[in-house]
Amino acid sequence: MSASFTTEHKRPALNWMDFLWLILLVGLAVLPPVREYHKQLTLLAIGVVQVSEGWLVARFPRRGAWYSVALKIALATLLIDHTGETGINSSYYPIFYVPVVTAAEYFSPWGTLLWTVVASAAYCSYLYPALQEFEITPEGYGLLAIRILFFFLAAMVVNRFVVENRRQIKRYQELAETLAETNRRLEQAQEEARRSERLAALGQMSAGLAHEIRNPLGVIKGSAEILHQKLADSNPLATELADYISSETNRLSALVSRFLDFARPLHVDLVPQEITAVLERALQFVSLARKDEYSRVHVEKHFDPNLPLVPLDEGLCEQAFVNLIQNAFDAMANTEGSLRVTAATARSAEHEGVEVRIEDTGPGIPEELREQIFNPFVTTKKTGVGLGLSIVSRIVDGHHGTIRLESAEQNRHGAAFVLFFPVAAEAVAEAAS
Numbered sequence: 001m002s003a004s005f006t007t008e009h010k011r012p013a014l015n016w017m018d019f020l021w022l023i024l025l026v027g028l029a030v031l032p033p034v035r036e037y038h039k040q041l042t043l044l045a046i047g048v049v050q051v052s053e054g055w056l057v058a059r060f061p062r063r064g065a066w067y068s069v070a071l072k073i074a075l076a077t078l079l080i081d082h083t084g085e086t087g088i089n090s091s092y093y094p095i096f097y098v099p100v101v102t103a104a105e106y107f108s109p110w111g112t113l114l115w116t117v118v119a120s121a122a123y124c125s126y127l128y129p130a131l132q133e134f135e136i137t138p139e140g141y142g143l144l145a146i147r148i149l150f151f152f153l154a155a156m157v158v159n160r161f162v163v164e165n166r167r168q169i170k171r172y173q174e175l176a177e178t179l180a181e182t183n184r185r186l187e188q189a190q191e192e193a194r195r196s197e198r199l200a201a202l203g204q205m206s207a208g209l210a211h212e213i214r215n216p217l218g219v220i221k222g223s224a225e226i227l228h229q230k231l232a233d234s235n236p237l238a239t240e241l242a243d244y245i246s247s248e249t250n251r252l253s254a255l256v257s258r259f260l261d262f263a264r265p266l267h268v269d270l271v272p273q274e275i276t277a278v279l280e281r282a283l284q285f286v287s288l289a290r291k292d293e294y295s296r297v298h299v300e301k302h303f304d305p306n307l308p309l310v311p312l313d314e315g316l317c318e319q320a321f322v323n324l325i326q327n328a329f330d331a332m333a334n335t336e337g338s339l340r341v342t343a344a345t346a347r348s349a350e351h352e353g354v355e356v357r358i359e360d361t362g363p364g365i366p367e368e369l370r371e372q373i374f375n376p377f378v379t380t381k382k383t384g385v386g387l388g389l390s391i392v393s394r395i396v397d398g399h400h401g402t403i404r405l406e407s408a409e410q411n412r413h414g415a416a417f418v419l420f421f422p423v424a425a426e427a428v429a430e431a432a433s
Contacts, residue, residue: 018051025050026361028092030319038082039092046075046098053102065106069115072099077122087126093147096123100151104159113152120148206426213256221249268398270311275354275421276303276343278314282321284342290329297332300340307343308423310354312399320395323388323418324358331415348402351422359416365405373405396421 025047029040049071057064076095084090096119103115124144130136136144224245227238283299328339338361346355365373374393396403399421406416 004018021050022047033083036082039079042075042079042082046072046095049075050098057106065102069099069103069106072102073115073119073122076119077125080123080126080380088123088130088144093123094389096120096151097154100155101158104155105162107159109156109159109163116152116155120151121152123148145334165262213252217249217253217256221246221253224249259302268316268395268401269315270313272309272311273314274307275312275317276307278312278317279303279321279341279356280420282318282325285318285322286325286329290326296336297329298336298338300338302340302342302344304344307345307354308352310421310423312421313395313414317399320392320419321356321358323392327388328358328362328415331360331364335362337361337414347421348420348422353401353420353422356419356421357416358419360414362414364413364415370405374403 004242011317017134026044029043033039049068053064056068073096079095080090080092081087083092100112100116100119103119104112107115112144127136134189219400224242228246279301283301315365323337328337331337332339340357340359342357342359344355346353374389376387376390393403396419401419401421403417403419406418
């Protein structure tokens with residue numbers, strides 16, 4: 001605990017205990033000496049300070065408790081001056097317990113001791129006038145010492161209770177935060193489990209449907225190619241229609257392939273390697289595949305040096321990065337946008353790892369789709385089927401990582417996908433040694 005007078009606890013502005021205090025002070029006011037109006041005014045002032053103490057501390061968080069204790073010491077000193085011949089022998093000397101206990105409530109143990117010293121000094125200030133008129137016996141000095149020691153005893157007993165109470169409150173707050181975090185993780189795990197069940201069911205349905213569609217597609221495509229060959233010269237219109245059939249069949253075949261990729265069990269072969277090399281290959285692939293758009297988009301790469309090795313399936317991880325980068329290009333179609341790819345060391349709740357951020361300056365993801373964007377068949381593209389991000393999510397899950405779409409408040413322009421990959425066990429051991 002610090003010895004400073006910084007407040008550590010705030011009381012309510014007004015409560016029923018303050019009214020009880022006022023009643024007790026009224027009782028002191030009507031006791032002898034009854035006609036001592038200075039005594040009654042001083043008690044009234046003490047009551048006003050007590051009632052307004054909560055407001056004072058709230059209004060002046062740093063010095064409100066200082067003001068309250070100092071005012072009570074001053075008023076207690078004034079009270080015993082009007083209730084005894086020399087002040088030091090006043091029967092109202094216990095009024096000093098009020099500022100002493102107040103200090104114990106608000107301050108650290110050292111702060112409480114210092115305020116108790118100030119209160120004791122204020123009480124003993126009447127010792128000099130008493131010595132001018134009376135001779136104090138050793139028994140009198142002993143009685144004075146007992147009174148002062150009781151000030152300190154009361155202060156430390158109350159302060160110990162207050163400090164222990166603060167520790168218990170802090171413990172309960174930490175426990176509440178831990179429980180809240182545990183509940184959040186449990187809800188997340190339950191949501192992921194439900195999502196996995198939905199994906200498994202959709203995967204089985206997609207696999208069966210894709211196999212059933214692929215066979216007639218092969219027949220249609222073969223028939224279209226034969227028609228094209230037979231009618232190439234005799235019927236140009238039929239030839240053109242056969243070409244349409246063939247091209248649309250190819251598009252359907254590609255779509256069926258994506259369904260099969262989604263439905264096929266994911267076999268991940270994890271090998272510790274540099275994630276930046278995979279990112280570079282993904283960017284290079286997109287630059288070759290979409291040369292015209294790539295020249296229009298400003299690409300920024302920010303890779304931290306000396307990144308730890310990450311256990312990756314090179315092919316699958318590159319596929320995930322390519323999918324996200326191509327989505328960013330689609331979002332910035334026909335505009336001069338900016339793509340920012342970042343790789344940096346990070347740490348999740350349980351693991352060290354590498355965080356990859358892929359940000360674009362497109363229109364972003366609509367708010368109503370942000371919670372569903374990784375579900376199958378959810379897409380923002382007019383011609384999309386909504387399997388790309390689902391496949392990316394499965395790949396990241398297979399790497400024991402996480403993927404999330406950054407909130408709109410954190411990323412005001414475009415979309416930002418944040419992927420976390422835990423580092424290889426070998427890299428962790430090497431870093432620890």
